[in-house]
Amino acid sequence: MRVKELFEQRASVRKYKEEKVPKDVLMEVINTARLAPSAVNLQPWKIYIVTEGETKEKLNKAYPKDWFKQAPGVAVICGLENENWIRKDGRNYLMCDVTILADYFVLAATEAGLGTCYVGAFDENIVKDTLNLKNEDPVLLITFGYPDDSVKKKEKKRKPVDEITELM
Numbered sequence: 014m015r016v017k018e019l020f021e022q023r024a025s026v027r028k029y030k031e032e033k034v035p036k037d038v039l040m041e042v043i044n045t046a047r048l049a050p051s052a053v054n055l056q057p058w059k060i061y062i063v064t065e066g067e068t069k070e071k072l073n074k075a076y077p078k079d080w081f082k083q084a085p086g087v088a089v090i091c092g093l094e095n096e097n098w099i100r101k102d103g104r105n106y107l108m109c110d111v112t113i114l115a116d117y118f119v120l121a122a123t124e125a126g127l128g129t130c131y132v133g134a135f136d137e138n139i140v141k142d143t144l145n146l147k148n149e150d151p152v153l154l155i156t157f158g159y160p161d162d163s164v165k166k167k168e169k170k171r172k173p174v175d176e177i178t179e180l181m
């Protein structure tokens with residue numbers, strides 16, 4: 014798939030089939046996502062995959078929406094707080110690195126036929142407590158699963174090129 018096609022295909026999916034995502038499909042998505050670049054190649058990240066049991070039940074409370082609960086899986090994308098690059102003026106690149114990884118995960122998942130949705134509006138304390146995180150910063154939750162057939166493609170509303178670009 015060409016990259017523009019992939020970008021057009023990726024959309025936030027908030028309704029999934031019940032079907033579980035096979036472990037090998039998921040592992041291949043992560044195997045692709047780990048090619049993401051990072052500052053000084055430090056790769057300051059960890060992905061927790063939560064699909065069932067008490068952990069999923071607890072995690073659902075961090076973002077109490079029905080569609081989130083219904084998602085077959087959630088990837089918790091974490092930054093490793095002691096392993097990130099900090100520029101000499103103090104700028105911390107952890108969020109930047111982790112976001113790139115999250116995007117690679119989402120795009121690899123899209124290519125594998127999965128639907129995903131980034132979730133930022135979660136309760137961080139519940140996520141940390143559920144996964145017993147200490148030096149790992151949960152930056153994003155990403156739901157995943159096979160999209161329900163009734164999910165319709167929406168037109169992407171984006172700012173035009175000339176509004177977001179300054180040619181100098």
Ligand SMILES: Cc1cc2nc3c(=O)[nH]c(=O)nc-3n(C[C@H](O)[C@H](O)[C@H](O)COP(=O)(O)O)c2cc1C
Pocket residue numbers: 023024025026130131132133134135169
């Ligand atoms: C960093 C980030 C955080 C987001 N958080 C949420 C969220 O908490 N809940 C939600 O339903 N969607 C969330 N979204 C999805 C956005 O609403 C969605 O990407 C945007 O409206 C564009 O739609 P599209 O993804 O279908 O192209 C988030 C997206 C990003 C990139």
